[in-house]
Amino acid sequence: MAQMLPTRLRVLRIARGLSQFQLSVQTEINPNEISQIERGLVPSARKLEVLAQLFGVSPPELLLERISVESDEPSLRTQAPE
Numbered sequence: 537m538a539q540m541l542p543t544r545l546r547v548l549r550i551a552r553g554l555s556q557f558q559l560s561v562q563t564e565i566n567p568n569e570i571s572q573i574e575r576g577l578v579p580s581a582r583k584l585e586v587l588a589q590l591f592g593v594s595p596p597e598l599l600l601e602r603i604s605v606e607s608d609e610p611s612l613r614t615q616a617p618e
Contacts, residue, residue: 541584542574544598548591549574563590 549559556574560567563586565579573579579587581595588595 540600541578541598542576545587546574548593552591559590563587 549556554562556570557567559565560570563570563583565573565583565586569577569579569583573583573587584595584598588598591598
């Protein structure tokens with residue numbers, strides 16, 4: 537279920553031009569935990585909600601559904617697989 541979260545979180549973070557540290561400051565999630573989530577750690581429901589809210593998506597969209605990311609970076613203009 538949460539297999540897509542690491543990729544989607546990283547894509548959304550980079551599309552916003554945020555480092556892991558900057559994301560941690562905005563979400564008040566420890567920078568090491570941001571890194572761990574991007575490597576596959578499943579966050580608590582509260583942290584998932586905070587991340588989803590920051591990126592303007594729902595928690596299920598981070599976990600399950602397709603997210604289209606618009607970016608000037610060609611490698612980020614793709615949609616995550618279903």
